[in-house]
Each structure stands twice: as structure tokens, then as C-alpha cells.
Amino acid sequence: MTSSIPQDPLLRAKLNLETAHFPWKELERYFAAGMVIVVSDELDLIEVATAIASDDKAAVLQWMNKQQLSKVPDDLAQAWSDSNALLWTVVVKPWILVQMRAS
Template identity: 30%
Template sequence: MSDLKTQLKEQIAEIDWKDLIPHAQRDAIILVDDNLDLIEVGSAIALNDTKTVENWISEQLIQKPNAEQLSHWNSQPTTQFTTIIVQPFVLIKNCT
């Protein structure tokens, strides 16, 4: 495993939505589809792998949360997400 992937793996955390709200307010949340590996997505973003990231965006596998999702999570602030930070973004994935 590359050093970057090892570093990202060590940073994975489960965080309540209420602690992610400041990041959502600065439009820094990226929602990762359940079918993607959070470490792979973080690695691709950190390494500026534009082709892969653009493909995921076009397939709606990574995206900014929509207003309905934000409203739902704001009404349930203890909803948990698996997260990693890849500056300036916080990548989130629904806890399973």
C-alpha cells in the first residue's frame, strides 16, 4: 500500500453530522457512493487524478450533497458518516 493510502487509512473516522456542519457550510463536503472505496477516492483526489475523479463525478458516484440530503441530516444531527479529510475537502460516506 502506498504511503498516501496508509496515511489516509489512519485518518478514517466516524463522525456525527453535527460535527460536519461547519464543513457543509463552507461547501467542502463530498459524498462518496457506497460502491466506492473511500481511500481510493481520497487518494485519487489527493494525487489530482483528474480523469478518474471526473469519471466518478459524471457517474454521480461522488458529488456535493443536495439540499434534500442536507436538510435530512440537519434534522438528524447524530447521523454518522465515515470520513477522511483531503484538503480542502471532507469526504463522507454513509456508515454501514
């Protein structure tokens, strides 16, 4: 998509295998600790995870500047809690990346 460096296919495959659906309720304690990052549904969750794991600062900064990547805002966390949202997740320590996908 928009990554500035080629992505490691083995890392990408590893992260892809580590994705899972999680209910927001199970992620709330990590949200409270400031560890949950929301990825816009315009982006590929695995590409973003790979860029973060690879320390691709240019891509991450670009997504942040476009507001496609950020800590979960309180109002969104509340909406997910109210709706019992189920989110795609992947861990890139210390972060938990989440994405709400319409499917």
C-alpha cells in the first residue's frame, strides 16, 4: 500500500497467523493502559503491523498524519463497549493493533 520500505514476507506471514477476533470487552484493560492502537479500515492490518514491527517510521508517521493510525479515542472505546464489538487484532509488542472491519 503505502509502506516506504519492502516488507519482510516471513514477518508478514507470521503476523498474519497471529491475527484473531477479540471482543472489545477483553481488550478494555489494555485500552486503559494506553496499549491499543486503532487501524483505519482503509489500511491492511497486517501491512501496518509489519511496518510497526519493522520500525518503518515513515509509513507509521504518514498513517498517523492522515489519522489512519492512532490510540483508540475514548468515544470510540465507549461505542465499541456499548455494541459488544468484535475486532480484528494483532499484537506488535507493546501494542495491540485493532481494526473494525465491515464484512
